[in-house]
Every structure is written in C-alpha cells, then in structure tokens.
Amino acid sequence: MTTDATKMPVFRIPDVKTPVLVLNCLIGALAIMRSLGKHGVPVYGVNPSWNAPLSSRYCKGCFYKDFDEFNQADYLDFLLEVGAKLGKGCILIPTSDELAVFVAENAPKLREYFVFPDYDPAVVSGLASKQGMYALANQHHVPTAVTRFPQQLDEVLAMKDELMFPVMLKAINGDRLVAQTGKKMLIVHSFEELVDNFRKLDDGQEPNLMIQEYIPGGDDQVFIFNGYFDRNSDCLAAYTGHKLRQYPIHIGSASLGICRWNPQVADQTTRLMKDLGYRGILDIGYRLDPRDGKYKVLDINPRVGQAFRLFTADNDMDVVRSLYLDLTGQAQPDYIPREGRRWMIENYDVISTLHYFHEGSLSFGAWLRSFKGVQEAAWFDWHDPLPFVVMVGAFIKRAFLWSLKMLGLKRKPLHAG
Numbered sequence: 403m404t405t406d407a408t409k410m411p412v413f414r415i416p417d418v419k420t421p422v423l424v425l426n427c428l429i430g431a432l433a434i435m436r437s438l439g440k441h442g443v444p445v446y447g448v449n450p451s452w453n454a455p456l457s458s459r460y461c462k463g464c465f466y467k468d469f470d471e472f473n474q475a476d477y478l479d480f481l482l483e484v485g486a487k488l489g490k491g492c493i494l495i496p497t498s499d500e501l502a503v504f505v506a507e508n509a510p511k512l513r514e515y516f517v518f519p520d521y522d523p524a525v526v527s528g529l530a531s532k533q534g535m536y537a538l539a540n541q542h543h544v545p546t547a548v549t550r551f552p553q554q555l556d557e558v559l560a561m562k563d564e565l566m567f568p569v570m571l572k573a574i575n576g577d578r579l580v581a582q583t584g585k586k587m588l589i590v591h592s593f594e595e596l597v598d599n600f601r602k603l604d605d606g607q608e609p610n611l612m613i614q615e616y617i618p619g620g621d622d623q624v625f626i627f628n629g630y631f632d633r634n635s636d637c638l639a640a641y642t643g644h645k646l647r648q649y650p651i652h653i654g655s656a657s658l659g660i661c662r663w664n665p666q667v668a669d670q671t672t673r674l675m676k677d678l679g680y681r682g683i684l685d686i687g688y689r690l691d692p693r694d695g696k697y698k699v700l701d702i703n704p705r706v707g708q709a710f711r712l713f714t715a716d717n718d719m720d721v722v723r724s725l726y727l728d729l730t731g732q733a734q735p736d737y738i739p740r741e742g743r744r745w746m747i748e749n750y751d752v753i754s755t756l757h758y759f760h761e762g763s764l765s766f767g768a769w770l771r772s773f774k775g776v777q778e779a780a781w782f783d784w785h786d787p788l789p790f791v792v793m794v795g796a797f798i799k800r801a802f803l804w805s806l807k808m809l810g811l812k813r814k815p816l817h818a819g
Contacts, residue, residue, distance in 0.1 A: 410717040413735045418442040420730050421488055423516070425481075425496045425505075427455045427464065429747060429780050430708035432789055434495060435460040437711065437722045440785070446488065448481070454781075454792035471500060471578070478508050485515025493729055494518045495706060495722070499530040500577045502705040517729050519682035520633055521704075529680075529702040532574045532612055542677050544670060545696040547615040547689075554609070558600050561613070567591050570614040570653075571599055579603065579610055587653050589616065617698060621648050623690045625664055625697060626656065627671045628683075628713045630724040635679050637672045639724040641713030641739050646772060649750035651758055657751035658772060659712045661743040667697055683721050685710065711778055712745035744773070747780040748790075749797045 418441050424431045427447040432455035435445045439460025447461055450468035455461070467480045485492060494516040496502045505512060506521035528534035532549075539546040551574070552558045572587040573579035580586055583603055590596045596613070604611055622644055629640040642664040649657040671686055685707025688697040706722060714720045715737035727734055758764035781790040 410715070410736075410738065413717040413719055413723075415441040415443065415723065415726065415732070417730060417732060418444075420491060420493060420517075420726075421446060421462075422493045422495060422726070423448065423484065423488065425494070425501045426469070426498045427453065427461075428497065428708065429455070430497045430706055430710065431455050432458055433708070433711045433780065434497070434706065434722050436783060436786060437720055438726060441723075443726065446484075446492075448484065454789045454796065457788040457792050459786050459788070469501060469504070474504060474508070477504070478511060481512065482515060485512075488515070490515050492516050493726065495725070497706055497708070498577055499703060499705065500575075502703075503527045503530050519631075519725070519729070521682060522679060525678050525680055526704045529678075529704040530575075532572060532576075532701075535699070535702050536612075538678065539674075539699050542674050544674050545691075545698045547617055547691075547698050547700070549612055549614045551609070551612045552600075555597070555600060555604065558597060558613070562593055565593065565596070565613070566615075567593070567596075568616045569596065570616055571596060571603070572612050572614055573603075574610050574612055589653060617689045617691045619690060619692055621645050621652060623692075624648070624656075624700070625667050625688045625690065626659065626707075626709070626712075627667050627686045627688075628707060628710050628721050629668075629671065629675075630683050630721045630728070631675055631681050632728055633681055635676050635681060637675070638728060638734050639715075639719065639721050639737065640668050640672065641715075641721070642667045643712055646744070647751060647754045647758065647764075649747070649754040651754050651761070654754075655750070656709050656712065656745075656747075657754045658744065658746045658776075659709060660775070661713055661740055661745075663739055663741060670697060680704070683707075683710075683725055708780075709745065709747075711780075712743070714740050714743060714778075716740055740777075742775050743777050744775040745778050745780070746773075746776055748782060749793060752797075 421444040422438055424434050424447045427449035431447055435458045439445050444462045447464040448467055449464055456464050465484045469477050496505050503526055506523040506526040528538050533551050536549050568589050568591045570587055571590050576586040588599055590599055624645040627642050629637050632638050643659055643661040645656040645659050647658040648654040667688055683706045685703040687700045689700055691698050710721050719737045781793045
C-alpha cells in the first residue's frame with residue numbers, strides 16, 4: 403500500500419467523551435470503530451452475534467441482539483436498556499437500510515438516551531425502498547433507469563413484448579430479499595430467464611421485486627457520492643468516486659474503488675437532498691449512461707455506506723467524523739478530498755478478481771496495476787490487526803469447505819462470507 407503525504411495536517415477531534423453505538427456490526431461498523439476509535443471516541447456495537455469486526459481493539463463492547471422486523475418493539479426495548487447503561491447523549495449510528503428506517507420511525511423514544519440526525523421518517527423510508535426512491539427521483543427530475551414494479555407473475559408475463567434484454571431483476575427491499583435468498587439482484591438475458599428467476603425469488607406474500615432497465619457500460623462507470631447533511635440539509639462534507647471492481651461482479655458493492663471528484667454527481671445529489679430536506683450521512687450510487695450522457699441514480703442509502711473510508715480528505719476527515727463533530731456541537735474543519743485514493747475489501751476483491759479473470763475482462767497486468775494508490779483496506783490495519791486475522795481464518799475455512807463440495811461437481815461461484 404502507498405501512503406502519500408497529506409497536504410493538510412491530520413485533524414484531531416478535540417472533544418471525544420461522547421460515546422457512539424453502532425447498529426449492525428459488519429464491514430462498515432469496523433470502519434466506524436477505527437475512524438472514531440483512533441481519536442479516542444468510545445465506540446460500542448449491537449449485533450446478533452460475535453464476528454470479526456467486534457475483535458477490533460477500538461470496540462469498547464458489544465450488546466448482542468438480532469433485529470426482527472416483525473418484532474421491532476423487542477429491539478426497541480433492548481436499545482433503551484443499552485442506552486440506560488451507556489448514559490444519555492450517546493450517538494446512534496445504524497449501518498443498514500432497515501435499521502435506518504427503524505431509528506427514524508422510533509426517534510421520539512430513542513431520543514431519551516440517544517443522539518442522531520433529525521431524520522424525517524417519510525424521507526428515510528422512501529429512499530430506502532427502491533420503489534420509493536424511483537418515485538422521489540422522478541418527482542425531483544433526477545435521471546434514473548426505467549423501472550417496473552410487477553405485483554405478481556401475471557404482470558410479468560404481460561410485459562413479454564415490451565421488455566428489451568438484458569434487464570435487472572432487483573429487490574425493492576434489499577435487506578429482506580438477502581435474508582430470504584442471499585441475493586439482492588440479478589442480470590437476466592431473456593424473458594424465460596426472467597420468469598424463472600421471478601418465480602424463484604418471489605415470496606408469494608408481499609411484492610418485493612422490480613424489473614429495471616439495464617444501463618450498459620463497465621463497472622468503472624458506477625459512481626458513488628458520500629456526504630453528510632446537517633439539520634438544515636446543507637452538505638457539510640461531500641466526496642465522490644467510482645468503482646473499479648465489484649462483488650458480485652457487475653451488480654455488487656465496491657471491492658475496489660477510487661476517490662475522484664465529480665462535480666456533476668455532487669451537484670445533482672446535494673440539490674436532491676436539499677429539496678427532500680434530508681439530514682444525516684448519505685451513500686448514493688449512479689451509473690453513467692453512455693447513450694445520453696446522464697448520471698442515473700441506482701441506489702440511495704439513507705445511512706453510512708460500508709465503503710465510506712474510500713472517501714477521506716487530506717486531513718483524514720470522513721463523513722462519520724463530520725457527523726460526530728456536528729452532533730457534539732464542534733466546528734467542522736476545512737477539507738480537501740484526497741484525489742486518487744484507492745480503497746478495497748480484501749476478501750471480496752479476491753473473489754471478484756477470479757470472476758473477472760474467468761470472463762476475460764481483466765488481465766493479470768491490469769490487476770497488478772490496479773493496486774497502485776491503495777491507501778487503506780477494509781480489514782487490514784497495522785494498528786488493529788485482529789479483525790483481518792479473524793477474517794482470513796474464516797475465509798480460508800469457507801474456501802476449503804467450498805472446494806470439498808466442488809470435487810467432482812459442476813463448478814459453482816465462490817461466496818465471500
């Protein structure tokens with residue numbers, strides 16, 4: 403990894419006594435623990451069970467509880483008990499869409515112990531739902547891919563002569579579909595494939611599938627905006643970049659990304675969030691459509707994204723530190739996004755690289771060159787090595803078990819854990 407000299411001195415948070423509680427402790431939570439913990443902020447987590455991020459030296463403690471969308475009152479009561487233990491004024495940071503909606507909808511009770519942005523439940527739930535996001539984007543004249551929301555298979559069958567393939571078959575509520583099937587979206591290349599996968603993924607109860615226009619182009623045409631919006635919906639911190647590789651390839655999250663300033667993406671996003679009155683951290687993805695030159699919104703996550711440490715400033719500021727300063731009444735420093743900074747998720751990138759090699763879209767030389775400028779990784783940190791060690795152990799175990807299953811069987815894709 404390279405460590406370019408910064409143009410500004412590293413900023414230190416002056417007052418770090420306010421603790422933070424992170425909900426859902428996966429890759430993004432580990433980044434939060436390191437981002438704030440290195441300054442001395444006490445960071446705690448809530449998670450269903452122990453995992454690699456919770457081995458971080460910057461995790462002061464964890465409270466174990468699974469979130470059940472059908473029994474949210476139980477989770478709320480648990481958080482209030484945790485809040486009583488940590489003391490009033492603890493900052494609450496959800497790291498999934500469903501928990502961001504939960505916090506927004508239960509804000510009056512949670513504010514007894516916790517501090518967080520003044521979320522508008524209607525805005526947060528609208529952005530977290532792909533159907534709501536599509537409606538909001540169209541209402542505010544933000545370009546987006548043409549999308550259909552069939553309620554049942556009969557409506558899909560009626561579209562046979564209207565659809566142009568390939569198309570994306572995606573979840574309206576991604577967290578729910580992942581919990582049920584392990585998948586969020588698929589690229590489908592024929593009507594028969596669409597019908598087959600719709601049958602497999604449809605739970606037959608609450609409609610949760612949508613069909614979206616496929617926008618052509620490479621994975622490096624997927625652009626990301628990360629920002630923090632204050633109580634007036636003014637953007638206090640804005641960063642942009644784009645993906646270099648994705649896991650799963652072509653449809654997933656960034657396994658390798660680069661920080662590059664894109665004024666059109668930044669302007670389009672800040673204007674939309676101002677119109678909506680959005681407050682808090684935002685993670686949003688666009689794809690540049692080569693057919694009309696427009697940046698079309700793909701996903702809006704009304705929360706911190708797992709790749710937020712891709713986006714830092716020369717003084718090492720990021721959106722989580724901006725949130726902490728704002729919610730604790732401290733001044734925001736000036737910042738300059740660190741142009742050209744690269745960030746990666748090691749285990750995801752191993753698997754995505756193998757898949758890019760297999761389809762012939764990535765050469766060995768290009769793969770080697772892609773690591774130039776990588777300044778930080780999701781798992782590895784010299785000052786906090788244990789999460790990386792735990793992750794590697796789990797990854798090797800899963801790879802070994804997968805290889806045993808594949809002996810003599812048809813080749814299947816490897817999954818990251």
